[in-house]
């Protein structure tokens with residue numbers, strides 16, 4: 046469903062070239078959940094931002110559902126069926142939770158459908174439907190709304206960048222359950238959390254911009270034990 | 280009333296019919312309809328054009344609508360509306376002017392409003408400005424608002440000008456006595472070669488008086504806006520001005536702050552931020568499937584109307 050071939054990404058830093066992703070080749074299939082993991086700064090967010098078109102690869106290509114999307118705009122990719130939940134949710138001046146859910150689902154929602162989107166992420170619609178998406182919402186609330194928006198799009202490919210960050214321990218199980226209930230689509234979750242690694246069908250380990258290993262948790266276990274990834278294994 | 284007039288009136292008041300309660304409708308420089316009620320009296324001025332609106336003490340949850348519509352070109356309308364609001368009231372006042380000009384001659388409306396608000400009263404004042412019609416003649420609106428808030432009185436002013444007004448100079452003067460509170464939300468959109476100038480002067484005279492001004496403005500194309508505010512703190516008081524502007528194309532917004540804490544216990548702040556639409560907001564909406572243009576419009580709509 047999503048195939049990435051010979052993908053590189055580099056930036057100019059002072060006068061020298063800095064390679065952030067190096068020769069990435071990978072395929073993601075429908076009906077599976079993938080977890081991209083790896084140390085801070087290894088290039089996970091960069092990779093998913095390239096998939097959805099926020100960043101443009103230096104070279105290489107991306108094929109989604111048989112279509113080369115390497116040079117499409119963000120909205121064109123989104124409308125082909127790719128959703129994305131940001132690691133750092135964006136805040137707005139003047140847009141409400143309801144507005145964003147309407148945009149995400151592509152329709153005007155009544156209270157009960159807003160309720161169903163928000164209850165999936167453990168929020169009560171009546172408390173949030175008319176709240177502005179700004180800094181008056183807590184970090185965890187913003188994060189949950191971010192996930193609700195991505196889910197409201199009902200896409201074939203869902204990408205979440207560290208969705209569990211800032212979500213409290215009590216709700217964490219609900220979140221993993223939510224992800225494991227996302228069937229018939231392809232899910233890519235960037236995460237450092239053991240629970241998410243455990244529920245993934247396949248784990249992609251990224252280190253220094255290179256895919257070090259792809260496989261199941263048991264296959265990856267020895268790699269996660271290495272010192273740089275020690276905290277993942279805990 | 281014809282369809283154009285009805286539509287203008289609806290844009291100003293949000294109502295499809297005649298307002299209930301007290302009202303005064305002015306059309307093309309002359310009074311069209313007027314209605315007083317028991318505790319709210321509307322009296323036409325004798326020596327100049329305009330009305331006195333007298334609201335008795337203790338009037339609760341009542342409204343007064345005084346919209347102005349202009350549907351001809353070449354009109355220069357000047358009107359004085361003076362509000363006298365008693366003590367312990369709670370009222371909504373809806374004003375505003377809509378100009379539909381299909382001619383090549385400029386029409387303008389100069390509405391001079393004054394509000395004397397009695398002790399412990401609360402007034403919400405909503406003022407909308409609309410310009411439309413496809414003639415080359417200008418649509419010019421120059422409102423002046425003078426506010427005096429007695430001890431413990433509070434007022435919320437909400438002004439909205441969306442597109443179509445060729446030029447505007449808006450002046451607001453306020454005097455606040457002990458414990459008085461003033462809140463102003465101003466929202467302005469200019470396009471093409473339009474200009475908008477806003478001038479606020481607020482004298483914080485009383486102890487614990489406070490003012491909060493939030494201006495959200497969007498300037499597109501070649502339009503030009505100047506936002507000037509002047510807070511003077513003559514007592515232990517609090518003042519906050521926030522001028523937030525979005526510019527696109529070749530438009531400009533200039534913010535001129537002036538704050539003068541004459542009393543050393545006055546706390547006054549002016550914040551201004553002017554720039555293009557935030558890139559991350561655009562990107563987020565595009566990941567939800569909106570085109571760049573749709574995303575820009577959504578962001579601007581939210582920013583102005585909320």
Ligand SMILES: Nc1ncnc2c1ncn2[C@@H]1O[C@H](COP(=O)(O)OP(=O)(O)OP(=O)(O)O)[C@@H](O)[C@H]1O
Pocket residue numbers: 056058063065083084085086087088089090091092132
């Ligand atoms: N424009 C840039 N200029 C210089 N370095 C950059 C730029 N963009 C990204 N980087 C670097 O690329 C690396 C990868 O960043 P990225 O955000 O993808 O990491 P990550 O794997 O998502 O990390 P984390 O786990 O902390 O979220 C980092 O070292 C970052 O500093």
Ligand SMILES: [Mg+2]
Pocket residue numbers: 089090091132206
């Ligand atoms: Mg990251």
